[in-house]
Amino acid sequence: MHVHGSCHCGAVRYEAEIDPERTTICHCTDCQALTGSAYRVSVPAHEGSFRLVAGEPAIYLKVGDSGAKRALGFCSACGSPLFATAADAPKVYNLRVGGIAERAALVPRRQKWWRSALHWTEDLAPIDKRETE
Numbered sequence: 001m002h003v004h005g006s007c008h009c010g011a012v013r014y015e016a017e018i019d020p021e022r023t024t025i026c027h028c029t030d031c032q033a034l035t036g037s038a039y040r041v042s043v044p045a046h047e048g049s050f051r052l053v054a055g056e057p058a059i060y061l062k063v064g065d066s067g068a069k070r071a072l073g074f075c076s077a078c079g080s081p082l083f084a085t086a087a088d089a090p091k092v093y094n095l096r097v098g099g100i101a102e103r104a105a106l107v108p109r110r111q112k113w114w115r116s117a118l119h120w121t122e123d124l125a126p127i128d129k130r131e132t133e
Contacts, residue, residue, distance in 0.1 A: 003045075004053075005100040007075030012055035014082070016045035016095060023097065023106045027121070028113035033073065037079065038118045040096065042084070043106055047091040050083075057082050092095070111114060 001020050006013040022042045031040035058072035062084075064070065069087035074080060083093045097103050111117070 001102070001105070003023040003043075003095070003100045003102045003105060003120045005082070006079035007055075007057075007078050007099060009075060009078040009080070010054075011077045012057050012073075012075045012080075012082060014055040014095075015051050015053055016093065017049035018043045018045045018077070018095065018106075020106050021109055023108045025108045026113055027111060027115075027117035031113070032116070032118075034062075038121050039111075040094055041098070041106070041108055042094040045090075045095055047093070050091075050093045050095075061087060085115070126130050 001018055002014055002020055004013070005016070022041065023041065025039050025041050032038060034040070039086050039104045055075070058076035060072045060074065062070045062072055070084050070126050073082040073093075075082065080099060081096045082099055085091045085093050086119045097106050100106065
């Protein structure tokens, strides 16, 4: 599937080929802190299929508990997270689904780091819903 993504302000834009069946939710505590939310949703794009169309993302280098280094791309103007990738080759860009124009078609198929999931994310159905606010 061909997708188009960008940061919130539009300064950084990209295109990629992805497999929507590989859309994943991550509940790890790093993803919670880095998104400022309960979890992160992403979909992988291989290096040859990911192409920047405009702008240049800023990179934050994160070192995991295992010692592995991850390059986290974000917009230096608006702060929107764009992707995560290995700090060295080969690269797979884990695109942040919220920045993808076609996000409605990217239904998560798997959840990982469930042991860190916030208990209330398991069932959101009973929570009050409003169309807008």
